[in-house]
Amino acid sequence: MTSDPISxxxxxxxxxxxxxPEVRAVYPDGIHxxxxxxxxxxxxxxxxxxxxxxxxxxxxxxALVGCDVLMWWSHHAHEAVPDTIVERVxxxxxxxxxxxVLHSAFMSKIFKALMGTSCELKWRNAGEKERLWVVAPGHPxxxxxxxxxxxxxxxxxxxxxxxxxxDELVFVSWFQGGEVFRxxxxxxxxxxxxxxxxxxxxxxxxxxxxxxxTTLRNAALWAARRAARIDGPPTRFGQHAPLxxxx
Ligand code: ZN
Numbered sequence: 001m002t003s004d005p006i007s008x009x010x011x012x013x014x015x016x017x018x019x020x021p022e023v024r025a026v027y028p029d030g031i032h033x034x035x036x037x038x039x040x041x042x043x044x045x046x047x048x049x050x051x052x053x054x055x056x057x058x059x060x061x062x063a064l065v066g067c068d069v070l071m072w073w074s075h076h077a078h079e080a081v082p083d084t085i086v087e088r089v090x091x092x093x094x095x096x097x098x099x100x101v102l103h104s105a106f107m108s109k110i111f112k113a114l115m116g117t118s119c120e121l122k123w124r125n126a127g128e129k130e131r132l133w134v135v136a137p138g139h140p141x142x143x144x145x146x147x148x149x150x151x152x153x154x155x156x157x158x159x160x161x162x163x164x165x166x167d168e169l170v171f172v173s174w175f176q177g178g179e180v181f182r183x184x185x186x187x188x189x190x191x192x193x194x195x196x197x198x199x200x201x202x203x204x205x206x207x208x209x210x211x212x213x214t215t216l217r218n219a220a221l222w223a224a225r226r227a228a229r230i231d232g233p234p235t236r237f238g239q240h241a242p243l244x245x246x247x
Pocket of ligand 1: 155
């Protein structure tokens, strides 16, 4: 039996690519274009991209209903996403849509809404080495990886990272400058699964790294809405009739 491909929607604010030649040099088709390349030759996935300049930021009800996993990259324009759209995305996550939050999207409205904390961290952009250590061997998100991923140049994010303790922690990063960071954090919110994955500063070729691409595909498989579908009928809340006579 073959199952339908997992529908992956890659969303990017697409601002750095239009303003900064150094980002365009690494990602000529945009960060979303590079992320899509990690999926498009794999028959398990059907991938689409969307950017903020589209109608309803490319995140219409129709787009989200058909989406098993939404991948989110943003940096400068977090506040430009209307609250009504953030709430729409949040509702779909609670109803089972997977969400993968990348790099600087730790400050996106949707991530902060789902975490309930400031999501603040330390940062430094000095092009230093990053080692992402796998701290959950056997987790589906690290299938096919070795014990670590090494990136020759990345921006540093340092602890403390003001997020709730993750349900599962998959990667811990070490940086050349001495800091450490929880770089792969899994959360369940409602029926949905959320994965925060740290690397991906726009001036470094991180999303072309084959191990990073493997991680992104694994994360999409882990987070996909189909897990919520298997769980049965829609969740019911509110006033509820007794199943047995009470009087
Ligand atoms: Zn960055």
